[in-house]
Amino acid sequence: MTDVVARRLTGVRVAPLHPVAWWTWAILLAAAAARITNPLCLGLILVVAGWVAVSRRPQSTWARSYGTLLRLGALVVVIRVVVQVLFGQRLPGHTLFTIPSLALPSWMAGVTVGGPVTADAIVGAACQGLRLAAILACVGAANALVSPFRLLRCVPAGLYEIAVAVTVAVSFTPQVITSIGQVRDARRLRGRAVSGPAGVRGIAVPVLESALERSLALAASMDSRGFGRRAVSASRQRLASAATLAGLLGLAVGVYGVLDAGAPSELGLPVVGVGALLVITGLVATSVGGRTRYRPDRWSGREWVTVFVSAAALAAIVVVGRHDAASLTMPVYPLSLPAAPPLALVGLLLAALPSVVAPPPIDTAVR
Amino acid sequence: MIHFENMSVTYPDQDHPALDGVELKIGEGELALVIGPTGAGKSTLLRSINGLVPHFSGGRLTGRVLVEGRSTADHRPRDLADVVGFVGQDPDATFVADIVEDELAYSMENLGLSAPTMRRRVEDILDILNLHPLRQRAIMSLSGGQRQRVAIGAVLTAAPRLLVLDEPTSSLDPISAEEVLAALSRLVHDQGVTIVVAEHRLERIVHAADTIVQVAGAGGGVRAGPPADMLATSPVAPPIVRLAQVAGWDPIPLSVRDARRLAAGLRTTLAAPPDEAPVERGAPGPAVATVRRLSARFGRLLALDGVSLELAAGEVTAVMGRNGAGKTTLLRHLVGLRSPEQGTVTVAGHKPSALRPVEAARLVGLVPQDPASMLSADTVGDECAEADHDASLARGTTRSTLERLMPGLNDEMHPRDLSEGQRLALALAIVLAPAPPLVLLDEPTRGLDYIAKARLTALLRGLAGDGHSVVLATHDVELVADTADRVVVLADGEIITDGPTREVMCHTPGLAPQVARILAPAEWLTVTEVASRLVESGSMS
Numbered sequence: 020m021t022d023v024v025a026r027r028l029t030g031v032r033v034a035p036l037h038p039v040a041w042w043t044w045a046i047l048l049a050a051a052a053a054r055i056t057n058p059l060c061l062g063l064i065l066v067v068a069g070w071v072a073v074s075r076r077p078q079s080t081w082a083r084s085y086g087t088l089l090r091l092g093a094l095v096v097v098i099r100v101v102v103q104v105l106f107g108q109r110l111p112g113h114t115l116f117t118i119p120s121l122a123l124p125s126w127m128a129g130v131t132v133g134g135p136v137t138a139d140a141i142v143g144a145a146c147q148g149l150r151l152a153a154i155l156a157c158v159g160a161a162n163a164l165v166s167p168f169r170l171l172r173c174v175p176a177g178l179y180e181i182a183v184a185v186t187v188a189v190s191f192t193p194q195v196i197t198s199i200g201q202v203r204d205a206r207r208l209r210g211r212a213v214s215g216p217a218g219v220r221g222i223a224v225p226v227l228e229s230a231l232e233r234s235l236a237l238a239a240s241m242d243s244r245g246f247g248r249r250a251v252s253a254s255r256q257r258l259a260s261a262a263t264l265a266g267l268l269g270l271a272v273g274v275y276g277v278l279d280a281g282a283p284s285e286l287g288l289p290v291v292g293v294g295a296l297l298v299i300t301g302l303v304a305t306s307v308g309g310r311t312r313y314r315p316d317r318w319s320g321r322e323w324v325t326v327f328v329s330a331a332a333l334a335a336i337v338v339v340g341r342h343d344a345a346s347l348t349m350p351v352y353p354l355s356l357p358a359a360p361p362l363a364l365v366g367l368l369l370a371a372l373p374s375v376v377a378p379p380p381i382d383t384a385v386r
Numbered sequence: 387m388i389h390f391e392n393m394s395v396t397y398p399d400q401d402h403p404a405l406d407g408v409e410l411k412i413g414e415g416e417l418a419l420v421i422g423p424t425g426a427g428k429s430t431l432l433r434s435i436n437g438l439v440p441h442f443s444g445g446r447l448t449g450r451v452l453v454e455g456r457s458t459a460d461h462r463p464r465d466l467a468d469v470v471g472f473v474g475q476d477p478d479a480t481f482v483a484d485i486v487e488d489e490l491a492y493s494m495e496n497l498g499l500s501a502p503t504m505r506r507r508v509e510d511i512l513d514i515l516n517l518h519p520l521r522q523r524a525i526m527s528l529s530g531g532q533r534q535r536v537a538i539g540a541v542l543t544a545a546p547r548l549l550v551l552d553e554p555t556s557s558l559d560p561i562s563a564e565e566v567l568a569a570l571s572r573l574v575h576d577q578g579v580t581i582v583v584a585e586h587r588l589e590r591i592v593h594a595a596d597t598i599v600q601v602a603g604a605g606g607g608v609r610a611g612p613p614a615d616m617l618a619t620s621p622v623a624p625p626i627v628r629l630a631q632v633a634g635w636d637p638i639p640l641s642v643r644d645a646r647r648l649a650a651g652l653r654t655t656l657a658a659p660p661d662e663a664p665v666e667r668g669a670p671g672p673a674v675a676t677v678r679r680l681s682a683r684f685g686r687l688l689a690l691d692g693v694s695l696e697l698a699a700g701e702v703t704a705v706m707g708r709n710g711a712g713k714t715t716l717l718r719h720l721v722g723l724r725s726p727e728q729g730t731v732t733v734a735g736h737k738p739s740a741l742r743p744v745e746a747a748r749l750v751g752l753v754p755q756d757p758a759s760m761l762s763a764d765t766v767g768d769e770c771a772e773a774d775h776d777a778s779l780a781r782g783t784t785r786s787t788l789e790r791l792m793p794g795l796n797d798e799m800h801p802r803d804l805s806e807g808q809r810l811a812l813a814l815a816i817v818l819a820p821a822p823p824l825v826l827l828d829e830p831t832r833g834l835d836y837i838a839k840a841r842l843t844a845l846l847r848g849l850a851g852d853g854h855s856v857v858l859a860t861h862d863v864e865l866v867a868d869t870a871d872r873v874v875v876l877a878d879g880e881i882i883t884d885g886p887t888r889e890v891m892c893h894t895p896g897l898a899p900q901v902a903r904i905l906a907p908a909e910w911l912t913v914t915e916v917a918s919r920l921v922e923s924g925s926m927s
Binding site: 186239242 | 500508745747777802
């Protein structure tokens with residue numbers, strides 16, 4: 020902590036927190052949220068994620084997307100409640116009002132439309148919506164805290180070319196949006212309709228042409244700056260990339276097999292093992308390429324603390340879930356006040372620690 | 387340093403070579419300026435230095451290009467990255483990273499340099515190009531001049547002995563251009579870097595050049611020589627050279643400072659400055675458009691702040707000001723692409739933003755910064771036919787307008803294959819076909835050579851003569867001096883000056899054209915008016 024203050028005073032750059040640390044923190048917190056419908060705990064997660072994001076996000080375009088994700092979360096809650104009111108299962112409870120119900124043909128027996136709407140059902144639906152909103156808020160916080168460019172810099176050498184493609188795509192999206200705006204304007208200037216099939220063609224052709232010109236310019240610039248100069252041989256690269264991707268796929272399938280009780284057991288551990296082996300082979304095969312990295316992000320005590328506190332929060336939720344699962348859910352049918360499990364609340368509160376531990380953001384946008 | 391030996395380039399599907407029989411040597415530590423008309427092959431010449439031609443472009447290259455002894459025939463651009471730094475026309479299309487520092491390091495990462503070396507070079511380049519305060523900034527938040535310096539820095543970190551730049555200042559305002567050129571001249575003088583640069587606006591850079599390489603065009607050859615000799619016979623020449631030719635100065639001065647020393651005699655001969663305007667015109671007609679207390683904002687940024695303006699028929703108005711001063715926003719309001727949040731905009735009694743596109747196009751037309759964004763058809767002929775259809779005009783109206791602007795354009799050409807000047811003429815023809823009383827042009831001289839600009843001047847004066855009101859948003863002071871009746875200067879969204887061209891330009895040092903700077907305090911603007919006075923007074927035949 021003191022060195023943060025000292026470096027700020029002397030004006031030396033404090034390296035921002037490692038992107039992988041931020042994403043691990045967010046994913047573990049989101050995993051905790053996924054196990055909860057208790058609005059007290061979910062509210063705490065929203066506050067913790069929001070507090071950390073607001074206090075440590077840099078001033079950048081990506082950071083501004085945080086608000087959009089929060090609004091999306093609110094929309095999810097609203098949609099969940101509306102769906103419940105219109106089509107939800109009808110269980111007994113405190114009836115608030117009744118909407119006219121629709122008689123459905125017999126082959127749609129499982130579906131109900133309309134009928135009495137209970138406070139229990141609405142609260143239950145809202146809490147389920149809130150869970151999704153909390154997960155979105157965690158992802159949004161990570162997105163606000165780390166620009167995708169910084170995250171892609173952490174990709175291992177074996178996946179470098181894929182990372183470059185993603186980077187280019189990420190930076191092209193805003194340019195294509197600008198370009199679409201320009202062409203729409205130009206069409207209006209010609210006194211043309213902006214919508215309809217003719218409108219789509221008239222916009223798509225110039226936008227694609229300018230996107231193509233831009234990508235050629237980018238490719239020329241990358242080539243002129245030595246891209247691909249000291250890469251390993253193309254066939255070896257292709258083989259390694261294929262191995263890495265197949266390995267990642269294997270890992271995903273394997274983890275699903277391990278976690279999902281319904282999946283056949285032989286799908287589990289062996290597939291994970293083979294997948295991991297493939298990934299490691301792919302990465303090692305290409306790591307001998309001649310690229311070096313400028314000021315790579317470092318993993319130090321702060322990163323460990325960040326990962327540790329979020330793991331602790333998840334662990335607290337898991338432990339509470341084992342011993343007293345009811346305290347993590349919103350009690351409906353009958354409706355009553357949610358519990359306040361002390362271990363879970365303390366654990367989640369711990370996850371706010373990065374707002375102090377992580378170095379303050381560096382201004383990248385303010386003139 | 388660079389040696390072209392009988393080099394010829396023929397692009398695929400072309401019958402004639404783009405460059406033929408080029409013999410050229412550029413020595414260590416020189417600043418070589420490549421000049422020539424639009425489409426003459428300047429870019430081809432530059433791109434063949436680091437092997438982008440033919441490795442990237444395709445086509446056939448005969449002869450040899452040697453760069454520090456390496457032949458481009460068997461070295462790809464990436465193999466020359468540590469010898470040649472190449473900066474293209476549009477810096478925005480070349481960025482790979484989002485933060486300045488990472489962008490600077492990119493080429494070194496590709497070269498596999500060690501971490502301490504990379505760190506040292508990045509710090510060096512940050513200091514040399516004065517980018518240090520911007521090192522952690524997002525590139526997209528920088529101004530045009532700053533971005534161009536980042537693009538230059540990004541190739542310099544690989545420590546090339548040679549820097550190649552293709553029109554590095556074409557989209558910059560005069561001050562940002564100055565910033566970039568100052569950085570280049572520091573590199574030549576202090577770091578001993580060899581620089582090859584193509585530029586249309588010679589007035590900005592010619593005084594710093596050691597050699598001029600002239601590309602004749604039409605598959606012709608390439609000549610090189612000392613700047614004064616080359617410019618004396620060149621079809622493209624900056625105002626200072628044309629003034630020297632008119633006044634009979636020898637040797638030809640290349641900087642305003644040298645010219646002023648020679649100009650004492652000329653100032654006496656010329657006597658009083660002309661009372662009449664630089665170009666003949668009638669009295670301004672009735673107001674075509676009125677803007678009252680117009681304000682516009684982008685988020686927290688105030689783009690226009692209480693702007694009031696009247697635009698008269700038969701008048702050419704130039705809107706000037708820094709990048710981001712609000713010029714484009716003002717034009718967008720006038721043409722109805724933005725509706726005013728505060729204040730009013732009326733064109734011929736209508737609110738342009740409330741009209742249907744077809745109706746608006748009859749009242750006001752805008753040629754956008756990138757004319758290509760208006761064009762979507764496959765041939766020039768189709769483009770004209772579609773324009774007639776869109777604006778419900780009689781068939782052939784747009785085509786005959788185009789014939790007036792640029793005679794002899796082939797109907798079968800693809801719009802993307804036209805030169806910048808031809809593309810501008812096509813877009814202008816589409817805009818002019820419905821005969822709108824108000825015509826707006828946003829930065830029309832990007833990529834135009836002096837010949838194309840002279841044609842544009844004649845054309846815009848002709849429009850004003852026919853009773854159109856013409857508005858130009860531009861950085862090009864020489865074009866404004868030649869063309870405009872009135873200059874409006876915007877700064878931070880406010881009009882800070884509005885007056886006759888001569889008065890505004892001669893009293894604002896940042897906006898003064900070369901002739902005004904040479905002949906100050908006498909208020910002369912253009913070579914044409916100096917020449918005609920000399921003819922009148924009998925000092926020149």
